[in-house]
Amino acid sequence: RVSYQRGDETVADGDVLAITVDAADMAVTAVNTPAHDWAFTGFTWTGNDEDGYTAAVANYVCRNNETHTATVDAGPTVAHTDPTCEEPGRTVYTAAVTAEESLDGREHSEDKTVDIDPLGHDWVLPPAWTWESHEEDGVTVYTAATAHFACRRDSDHDRDLTDDYLDIVTVPAACEEDGSVTYTAVVTFNGEEYTDFRTVILTGSATGHNWVFTGFTWTGSDAYGYTAAVANYVCRNGEEHVGTADASVTAVRTEPTCTLPGSVVYTAYVSAEASLDGREHSEDRTVVLPALGHDWSEWVVVREATYNVPGLERRVCRRCGLIEEREFTIVPEGHRKIQFTNMNGMHYVVELLDHERAVFHNSEALDWYENLPLTFRIVKYSTHEYDNYVIYANRQIIAPNEDGSYTIPAGSEYTVITVTGAKDEETPGSPADQTPGASAGKLSFMDALAAFFQKIANFFKNLFH
Numbered sequence: 001r002v003s004y005q006r007g008d009e010t011v012a013d014g015d016v017l018a019i020t021v022d023a024a025d026m027a028v029t030a031v032n033t034p035a036h037d038w039a040f041t042g043f044t045w046t047g048n049d050e051d052g053y054t055a056a057v058a059n060y061v062c063r064n065n066e067t068h069t070a071t072v073d074a075g076p077t078v079a080h081t082d083p084t085c086e087e088p089g090r091t092v093y094t095a096a097v098t099a100e101e102s103l104d105g106r107e108h109s110e111d112k113t114v115d116i117d118p119l120g121h122d123w124v125l126p127p128a129w130t131w132e133s134h135e136e137d138g139v140t141v142y143t144a145a146t147a148h149f150a151c152r153r154d155s156d157h158d159r160d161l162t163d164d165y166l167d168i169v170t171v172p173a174a175c176e177e178d179g180s181v182t183y184t185a186v187v188t189f190n191g192e193e194y195t196d197f198r199t200v201i202l203t204g205s206a207t208g209h210n211w212v213f214t215g216f217t218w219t220g221s222d223a224y225g226y227t228a229a230v231a232n233y234v235c236r237n238g239e240e241h242v243g244t245a246d247a248s249v250t251a252v253r254t255e256p257t258c259t260l261p262g263s264v265v266y267t268a269y270v271s272a273e274a275s276l277d278g279r280e281h282s283e284d285r286t287v288v289l290p291a292l293g294h295d296w297s298e299w300v301v302v303r304e305a306t307y308n309v310p311g312l313e314r315r316v317c318r319r320c321g322l323i324e325e326r327e328f329t330i331v332p333e334g335h336r337k338i339q340f341t342n343m344n345g346m347h348y349v350v351e352l353l354d355h356e357r358a359v360f361h362n363s364e365a366l367d368w369y370e371n372l373p374l375t376f377r378i379v380k381y382s383t384h385e386y387d388n389y390v391i392y393a394n395r396q397i398i399a400p401n402e403d404g405s406y407t408i409p410a411g412s413e414y415t416v417i418t419v420t421g422a423k424d425e426e427t428p429g430s431p432a433d434q435t436p437g438a439s440a441g442k443l444s445f446m447d448a449l450a451a452f453f454q455k456i457a458n459f460f461k462n463l464f465h
Contacts, residue, residue: 036070037063038103042110043074043095049114052078056095056110060103072097076112085153089116122152127161129185129196140200142166145185147194161187173205175237210236211243211276215283216268222287225251229268229283233276243276255289258320262289295319305330306353306375334370336412343420348389351377353405362419374408375401378419392418 038060047053056076062068074095083089096109127147133140144164151157163185173179179202186195211233220226229249235241247268256262269282294317302325305311310327317324340350342362350362353375368374378389391398391406394416398406408415 034064036068036103038070039063040102040104040106040108043108044071045076045093045095045112049112052091052114053093053112056093058095058097058102058108070103072101072103074108081116083116083119085121085151085157086118088118090114091116119153121157123190124150124152125194126196127187127189127194131183131185131198133198139181139202140198142183142198142200145183145196145198147185147187147189147196149189159189161189163187173202173207175207175209175235175241177206178202179205207237209241209243209276212236213275213277213279213281216247216281217244218266218268218285225264225287226266226285231268231270231275231281245270245274245276247281256291258292258294258317258322261291263287264289292319294322294324296324299326330372332369332372334412336368336370337414338366338368338374338408339414339416340364340366341416341418343418348419349379351379353377369410370412371410373410375405376408377405389419389421392416392420 039062041059041061043056043058045053046055053076056074057071058074060070060072062070074097076093076095079092079094081089081091091114093112093114094109095112097107099105099107102108127149130146130148131142132144132146133142135141143166144162145166146160146162149159149161167184167186169182169184171180171182180199181202182197182199184195184197186193188194212235214232214234216229216231218226219228226249229247230244231247233243233245235243247270250267250269252265252267254262254264264287266285266287267282268285270280272278272280275281296315296317299313299315301311302314303309303312305328310329312325312327314323314325316322340362342348348362350364366374378391391400393408394413395418398408400406408417
């Protein structure tokens, strides 16, 4: 490799030959480079204690130039000793170079030892148990138990532990279950307790139930009826033992009326043969059916109410035919103005029906109630050329009632009542299709005045009667 120098530039050295070029005359000078003088510095390993070491190299550095380094493959070799249950093992890795291989002409070596913990025993757990027993009156009796702990790695390490003092628990016979005797063996191994047991069933020792009746359980509700029931029993030997027997259910129904309640009586019954205690039992459950109440028709007005006379309403029960009546009155509410006037120079007296003010003259205004109709009759008190008359309410003709009176419906609007005379089918000043009213008898002024005072007398008579 050749390097150059120009001017004051520094020229790097080469591995074999360096040539210096003078900038002025471009002279070339050859320089000999000395040989390496290697020194061994140690080994570099590839791997670790856990995963093992797979390679190693010997490292060298040149004494002439520390930037010059080199390596030589150094193995390694491996020597392995397996661990046992109680003894540790090890793996020894050796990195080495011979004198011939070494760059400094000397042999070098280095060991790495990785210790392996003892494996410990690989016990078969739980242990296998062997029980010692004999027979007494046909019943097995256990006296001792031995636990065998086997090591999977070395059978010479197996151990046996025996319990000669067994724990014995006797369970008395129950209603449905035979009694039993349980033997329990306990041994301690490596700080842990191990147990095993044997249970001997005392066949045929069950006592059977001693049932007592406690009541019925019903299926259903008052609203939807009861469809089934069961008789309940508890055993005197133990309250945790319960039993049931199906019961028959019958129902007797009494229908309610409009005013009287009815009922449904449900009876649960279990016979002595079906009962667990050998006795018959029964129970009644009564559901009251409320009275239906009357199924009333709508109220029908039999007599209309007037200002002074109450009306009468009636309704009938669709179920039992009972008739109920009630009076009703109309409470005056609000006020409206009703103005009476005339046409054709006509003079008349207004007779109010069912009202404290009996009569008044035309061209008067009346304060009336919004929720009451006004019924009146026209009475003539002087002779004039018209034999018939027509009644208008706000310019609309109103027809007379059967008795010749007129009715203004309830309402809140201001109403003008106009009375006009007519001597033929066509009313002067009115449309030709207006219908004339009923003929009215002619009264003298004195007769009308007498009628007016008679009305007043009748009013006070009714007021204080």
